[in-house]
Amino acid sequence: MNALARHRKLTAIWSSEPGWKGWFSTVNHSDVGRMFIVTAAFHFLVGGILAMLIRAQLATPHSAFAGPEIYSQLFTMHGTIMMFLFAIPMIEGLAIYLLPKMLGTRDLAYPRLTAYGYWCYFFGGAMLLISLLFGIAPDSGWFMYPPLTGRIHSPGINTDFWLIGITFVEISAICAAVEFTVSILKYRAPGMTLAKMPVFAWYMLVVSLMILTGFPPLILGSILLELERAFGMPFFQVELGGDSLLWQHLFWLFGHPEVYIIFLPAAGMVSTILPVMSSTTLLGYRWVVAAAVALAILSFGLWVHHMFTTGIPHMGLAFFSAASTLVAVPTAVQVFAWIGTMWKGSPTLRLPMLHILGFFVTFVIGGLTGVMVAVVPFDWQVHDTAFVTAHLHYVLFGGFVFPVLAGIYYWLPLVTGNRRFFRLGEMAFALIFLGFHVTFLAMHWVGLMGQRRRISTYLPEDGWTVINLISSVGGFVMAFGLTLVLIGILLNLAVRHRARRNPWRSGTLEWAIPRPSAAYNFASLPQVNSREPLWDNPVLPAELARGDGYLGDAATGRRESLMVDIATGKPEQLVIYPANTRLPVILAAVTGVFFVSLLVKIYVITPFAIAAVAALGWRWVWQLGSRQDLGDQPIGHGVLIPPIAEVSRPPGWWGSVFLLVANATLFGSLLFGYAFLWTIAPGWPPPAFMEPSLPTMLAAAGGVMLAAGGTAIAVRKNQNGSNPAVAISAALTGALGLVVAFAMMLWNAPPAAEHAYNATIVVLGSYGLFHATLTSLMVLFLLARQRAGYISQRRRGELSIVMVWAIYLFVVTGLIILAVYLPGLVG
Incomplete structure (x- = not known):
């Protein structure tokens, strides 16, 4: 079979249903990744509009632009959208699209689970946006502290939208974390050992394990607070043996690792793109990986960093303050490795590099202010002021948005097959960088002057007027720059100006596939012998197109890939994927019915929704497997391996193990809450x-x-x-x-x-x-x-x-x- 015939055959096997109907049945990782990215970008647009409304309100004192109730919904939904509906889903989308291509495989471990996660995200996000349109959006801050969010102070449905909608969305994050963990460990090109993995895969592995252990405490907290609101279970009511501090502990057990869950994938992009922009390899690969692991571990010991003003004992304050400053060490290791990489190579100031330099400046400033708020006396002074808001944006925008923009410009030729024609990117970067620093340096300043967070207005005699006006102008300049980014991307999609296969001369496998990327990724799977296989073998793309790798024969008509040994990368199992199906979107919709029944308190529907989920889940797994023994199958190069149904540890075993990690974390958080109330709460x-x-x-x-x-x-x-x-x-x-x-x-x-x-x-x-x-x-x-x-x-x-x-x-x-x-x- 020649290369063209192989391409047509594989395209017919792996492609999605044509037209818009294919959106609802596709399980291909490239399609689902693009859907995640587009939906997350839409939420970023909505969150950005809310931010501009907030800045318009604060530009002048006594502004009548938005009253206190509407303003509370604006800042709550801005934080909620940016944290839950933009940042994490954007990372999920990029990783879903890129990881199989980087790892030299054809898809992720559980394609239907990926699609189900997307539709849970889509429906959960829609639930929150509908609340905003009807003026019943959450209005108690994106951290939902009780007793403010209890039935007495928040009797409406606003808080329920947050608790139920966010829990629905977080199903998507858990699905993605299980997906990424198993895919990175078991679905790689033959020969790709852990030491030869792309550094971005290491970062995503660390982040996935963080999601599995960081998100369950918030899911538990949301469940407990909703049970209190719906059925009067007094987990956070002091007079009935509860304690509102339990929510803070559960929330920040999630909330502080969340910052690093957002930052680390962006750092992985920097570690991937920077060496290419510098025409060299990453300096200190093992040190960078170790720093990412250390940062992940340390992040789980810092949650009290956000609770210094709640009456924590002095010994606890000293411990968590020291731990909060210690986290700067692994961060510095990564920064110095990046600087050393530039020193070792020959950096060129192309557009992705501009955004990486913007990241350096912004994130280092955010890191320095982070060390400041880790010092307890200083934190007591600036807690709940605009200074903390500015610090958070320096860390999250500087540590996430700049690297994501660098990644978008870097991988855009892979997605579209085109190179830039209209040079809007440089102007957009200048406006974003200038506007951001004007906005949030001014917020640092006004926060030190005493302006509180989450206030809808202020007095002229407070002396904050000019600073707030400058901050608002900077915000609108930044928004204009981001609009130019969007226009540039749309033009790149519209104008056919073909790029060569590997325009950046990178050494990683995603540039060995056709562009724009084919539905099957690789016509045959490569044998990997180093971290930079394209630098070792520049003709590798042609060899794979000829079918010289593994699984080069498409005669079976099945969607096939390989599972490998975790340590050595030796092929172990033949993966046979399910075809396109609408089951994920149907299951997500029925799951949505379950959550909506809880939201609107029509509990008679709830058991029927649970039964429907169980029935669809039964059908989901019944479609797998075979009624006959297939025996060991040839995969090329004279190698025979068994199919996944005929081994002791199939993909479902691995997925169950890591799903139970999240499950055990939720159960452990419940036992922690039990012990905490027993120790702290009155009446126990x-x-x-x-x-x-x-x-x-x-x-x-x-x-x-x-x-x-x-x-x-x-x-x-x-x-x-x-x-x-x-x-x-x-x-x-x-x-x-x-x-x-x-x-x-x-x-x-x-x-x-x-x-x-x-x-x-x-x-x-x-x-x-x-x-x-x-x-x-x-x-x-x-x-x-x-x-x-x-x-x-x-x-x-x-x-x-x-x-x-x-x-x-x-x-x-x-x-x-x-x-x-x-x-x-x-x-």
Whole structure:
């Protein structure tokens, strides 16, 4: 088969449905990545308009542009959109589009999950934007501190839009994090060891693990606050055993890592683009990777950095202040590595490089002010002033938007196949850089003069008028520069001015594919022997187009790729992807019905939505697998490997492991909240504990042991070639028994609205009930698959997946029983 015939064949296999209908059925990572990027850019536009409305209001004292209620919605939605609907989704979109191309593979690990994540993001974002259009948007700040957001102070639906909408959107982030983690570890070109991975992949791996451990505390906090608002469970009401500081801890356990979740991918872009702009390799690759890992770890120890004024003990203040200044060390390692890279090479001042230099200046200033607010006495003075707002924008805009703009200009020829014709980018950069620094240096100044955050007006005699006017003018100049960026991108899409295949002379694999990029990425998968394969072998694109790599024969008509060993990059499994389907958008829409039913308090719809989600999930996984053993398959170069259904650790196993990392973090956050209220909140422990119930404890212990043990026996029997049906049936009986045990626990629980302890017991029991029900469905699915002929001694992957969930259920059941009944037994 010649190169052109191979291209046509692969295009027919991998392409999406033509026309607008293809948007709803595509699962191709390039399509979904572009959809993420465009939607995030739209939200950036909306958030930017809100920012301009805020600056128009503050340009003069006593401005009548927006009243206090509307102004509260403006600044709340501006922060919410920029943090949740622009920054993280933009990173997701860029990574979804770029990672398979950089890693030398054809798609991400779970294409349908990627599409589902996008539609959850789309519908969740639409929910928040609709609230803005109807004037019922969230109005309590993007951090939603109770008791301001409780039922007494916020009786309307505004806060519910934030709590439910953001939780809906964060499903997308969790999906992307699982997707990226598994893809980076297991879906790479043969020979690409961890030490040979592109540095951007390392950054995204670190960030994905941060999302899995950083987002669940906020998801839990949102659930608890919504339960308090909807059902009166008093988690944050002091008079009923709650404490509003619990929300701050849960929020900032997410909020401070969130800053680095936003910054690190941008730093990965800098580490990727800067060496190319300097015609050299990155100085200190291993040190840069180590710095990114260190920064991620340190970021989880800094959440109290945002709570210095809440009455933290002095020892705690000293510890978190020192930790907050220590975080400058790994940041400095990266900065010095970038400077050394420029010193080693020969930098050229092309457009991506301009934005990287803008990033250097802006982010270093933001880092210096960050060290300032890490010092407790200074933080006490500037807390909740415009100084902190300016610092945040220096870190996030300087540390994110400038690198993203550099990345857009750098990778735009890959997306469009065109090079720039109209030179608007340089003028746009000048306006953005000048406007940004005028805006936020002035805000630093006025913050030091005492202007508070989130105020809608001020007095002329405060002396802030001229500074605020200058800041507002700078904001509009920056907005004009960003508009020129948008115009330049649209012109690049419209004007056919073809660029050569590798216009920057980069050495990474994304430039080895056709441009604009083909739906299948690589006609055959490369063998990688270094970090810069294109520099080692300039004719690699032609070799791959001829089919000289792996999977060069498209005769099977299947969407195929490879899974490799994590450390060595040796091919291990043949991946057979599902085709285009509308199932992700339908499942996301039904998930949206569930969230909307909670939002509008029509709870009669909620169980039907849950049942529909379960039915669609069943159909989702039923479409996978095969009813016959395929045996080891040839992938080229004389190599034979098994398909994913015939291994012990298929993609579903890896996805389950990392999804359970997020799940365990949420459960750990719940136990943290339980311990925090027990230690800090007034009225703990309450006069009466949850009464120990011997039948419930015996049913729980027996059920979980039978569920986990039956699954383990089924795995063993299947390995030995025996029929596992009896063991699977026993596991199902145990799981259903555990469902009954947790239902009994909830039935006997004290009224949840009377005390935060009671409410916590109900949430713990509900968590256990949900996972017991989920495991029951999994085991029932396993039994149905076994009877339908999808499971054999060789096709054993589904058994190992359910085993992982059964083990997790065993562990959390034990912890829930201890948390609920041990205090009563001891007391």
